[in-house]
Amino acid sequence: MSAIIDLDLLPPPDIIESLDFERAYAARKARFLSLYPEDEIADMAAKLEIEGEPIVIVLQESAYAELIIRARVNDAARSNLLAFALGGDLDQLGAFYGVERMPNENNARFRRRIQAQIAAIAGNGTRERYVAVALEAHAAVKNAAVLSRAPGSVDVALWIVDLDEFLPLPPNTDYPAANAGHHAAVLAVVQAAFDAAGGRMLGVPLTVYEAVPVPVAVAATIYREASAPANLVATLQASLPAALAAHAELGRDLPLSRLMAWLHAAGVSRVELTAPAADVIIPADGYAAPAQITLSDGGLAW
Numbered sequence: 001m002s003a004i005i006d007l008d009l010l011p012p013p014d015i016i017e018s019l020d021f022e023r024a025y026a027a028r029k030a031r032f033l034s035l036y037p038e039d040e041i042a043d044m045a046a047k048l049e050i051e052g053e054p055i056v057i058v059l060q061e062s063a064y065a066e067l068i069i070r071a072r073v074n075d076a077a078r079s080n081l082l083a084f085a086l087g088g089d090l091d092q093l094g095a096f097y098g099v100e101r102m103p104n105e106n107n108a109r110f111r112r113r114i115q116a117q118i119a120a121i122a123g124n125g126t127r128e129r130y131v132a133v134a135l136e137a138h139a140a141v142k143n144a145a146v147l148s149r150a151p152g153s154v155d156v157a158l159w160i161v162d163l164d165e166f167l168p169l170p171p172n173t174d175y176p177a178a179n180a181g182h183h184a185a186v187l188a189v190v191q192a193a194f195d196a197a198g199g200r201m202l203g204v205p206l207t208v209y210e211a212v213p214v215p216v217a218v219a220a221t222i223y224r225e226a227s228a229p230a231n232l233v234a235t236l237q238a239s240l241p242a243a244l245a246a247h248a249e250l251g252r253d254l255p256l257s258r259l260m261a262w263l264h265a266a267g268v269s270r271v272e273l274t275a276p277a278a279d280v281i282i283p284a285d286g287y288a289a290p291a292q293i294t295l296s297d298g299g300l301a302w
Contacts, residue, residue, distance in 0.1 A: 004115045004128060007083035015077045019070055025063040032059060082111055090114075097121075102139045104167075109135070112143065130156050130200065134208075137193035138186045140166045145211060145250040145285050154204055156194070157211040157285035159250055160186050183210060211250060214282050215291035218244075219275040220263055223301035228267030233297040236265060241290040248288040254280040269301035 029048055032055075036044050047053050079089035090110060091101055099117045101110050113135045119128030127146040134144035134156055145157040163182045164175065191208045194200045218240065222233045229235075243262045247254065256279055263271045282288055 004112070004119055004131075007111065007115075010083060013077070013081060013084075015081075016074050017070060019067050019074070021063060021067055024066050025060060028059045028063045028066075082114060099136075105139055109139075109142070130154065130194075133193050133199055134158055134190050137190040140182070140186045141190065143250050147284055152205065153207070154200070155207045155209065155285075156190075157209055157250070158187065158190060159211045159287055209285075212283065212286040213289035214280065214286045216244060216254060216280055216288050217275050217291040218259065218293045218295070219273075220294075221272040221274075221296045221298040222263065223269045223271070223298040225267050225269045226300055228269075232265070232267050233295050236263060236268075237293060237295045240293055240295070244288060244290040250287050251282055251284040252288070253282050254288045263295075272298070 033041050033045055033048070048056055048059070050056065078084035079086075080093075082090075082093055085093050086107055090107055094101060094110060094114050097114055097117050099110075099114050113132065116128050116132035116135055120126060120132040130146045131144045134141050140161050142159040142161050144159065147155045147157065149155050160183050162175070162179050166182070187208060187210060194206055194208065200206055222236060224232055240262060244254070247258065254276075256273065256276065259276075260271060260273060263273070280288060
């Protein structure tokens with residue numbers, strides 16, 4: 001069975017129409033003029049070029065009303081597409097495949113579970129089936145990788161989010177200790193889900209363990225163009241961890257070219273990257289995790 005498709009990489013759906021007021025207005029005018037006797041068309045066409053003419057206002061309002069209707073049709077089409085459906089529309093798509101949204105589960109994770117469930121329908125032995133069980137077992141499982149490190153066995157690596165990402169914590173919480181207990185509890189819950197009836201194929205040894213974060217330290221000197229704001233480097237420093245986190249997926253490498261593209265924001269003249277020294281290779285059961293990020297301001301590049 002093929003891997004789960006990344007919905008972000010799909011081309012725009014043809015059913016979604018591009019809306020253009022000027023095009024709709026021009027079509028209205030052309031249709032309106034076609035209803036006039038031929039010897040009166042020139043005079044009426046001249047009137048239609050005068051802003052404020054009553055008939056111009058009517059045609060503009062009519063074109064705008066048409067765009068509102070077409071936009072609603074677009075919204076209705078999106079609500080039936082897994083990549084675009086939101087809220088209750090996505091809940092309805094999930095229900096069709098027997099998948100119910102977990103409390104406070106965001107749309108992106110819910111979509112991933114729906115895709116896993118669709119792919120898992122084939123049977124308990126597919127990779128997608130193992131992913132579906134892991135995601136269904138606990139909301140703190142962001143994703144799962146399914147490997148076979150020994151013949152005849154299955155290994156499931158869980159990407160578990162920390163407590164502060166999973167739920168609000170009271171002040172003065174001991175994060176390392178709290179997270180250690182939290183991660184152990186999630187592993188136990190997922191293991192129990194696989195051990196339950198229908199959780200996996202019988203007779204197949206199964207190991208559930210935690211995926212490994214691969215720290216990504218970044219060090220670079222940023223040289224600014226003359227037009228760049230003075231706080232450009234500080235802005236990049238603040239935004240880079242989020243960009244790294246958004247890119248991270250189980251088994252997804254971090255090439256230097258992507259890192260350089262992030263750093264070459266508007267206003268950046270050149271970047272001297274000292275770390276990492278090469279593409280960051282991520283194992284199948286690992287994910288890139290932002291570590292120490294040090295961006296130095298090299299000043300203006302002349």
